[in-house]
Amino acid sequence: MSGLSSQLLPVGYHSRPATTSDAPEVHRLVTACELALHGRAATGVDSVAADLGTPAAEAPSESVLLHDSAGGLAGWARVRGRRATVHVHPAHTGRGLGGLLLAWTEDRARRFGGDRLAQTVPDSDQAAVVLLRSGGYTPLVTEWLLEFAMPCEPDVPEPPAGVTVRAFEAGDERSVYQLTEDAFDEWQQRRKSYPEWARHTVELPTFDPAASPLAFAGDQLVGAVLSLDVPGDDEGYVERVAVRKDQRNRGIARVLLRESFLAFHRQGKRGCTLWTHSDTGALSLYERLGMTVRRSSTVYSKELAEG
Known part of the structure; x- marks a missing residue:
């Protein structure tokens, strides 16, 4: 496993591979991103721990952490098979970290022998949408977070x-x-x-x-x-x-x-939520149950050229 090249990182940043013990720190980063975008957190620490604990035998997987000079987690990325995840802390956006982590995910995916990579991005995260589209990613499916109010x-x-x-x-x-x-x-x-x-x-x-x-x-x-x-x-x-x-x-x-x-x-x-996506065709079912769309995300996909 390897991190990002120190020659590519802005001054003061350094990277290292992630381990399962990093789950609480990664969870805090993901929570900060969710709060900034949506006003509330949705991802549990146990879900992050489960992702970081995925055995390599199930699917090629690798994660990287990006820290600032004070040791704070500024960003992280993960590749598992054909899927990637990238988060940059709201306090560290606008410094090119997202682009560096995205390039890292593509490089890892190629090394795993992958020919395509996909990533889910909230539609409200316009900076990430622009980054992916400019990098050759195209929309694949739409995902919706649905809510059911229970007064x-x-x-x-x-x-x-x-x-x-x-x-x-x-x-x-x-x-x-x-x-x-x-x-x-x-x-x-x-x-x-x-x-x-x-x-x-x-x-x-x-x-x-x-x-x-x-x-x-x-x-x-x-x-x-x-x-x-x-x-x-x-x-x-x-x-x-x-x-x-x-x-x-x-x-x-x-x-x-x-x-x-x-x-x-x-x-x-007093409420309940669930995710569905356009491939399932289930959105109308949930709407008939009285559920409404709280927000949407899009899965973007890119064919990987040989590096």
């Missing part, structure tokens, strides 16, 4: 005939993994192994089984919602929604989401 207890419709619903229980992990990966196969780039999937869902410290309802037709799992309860956040977060293909358009997702909303409301939450 009063949400109602839950009856499940379809022959379907029962209960909360997630210990022992459900493997069947939920199978269901969600089968459902996501339609638009995800690659199927996750169980350890990788679990590390980003049911093994997260913030995973909330009580707000993660499952739907069954007989003894067959046909739908699942997986939710997170982030400490200090006044909103619940739905991480994944999946319904078996042959059981769609029966109202199962509506029932499961409403069950999750109700569970969060009873925990004192």
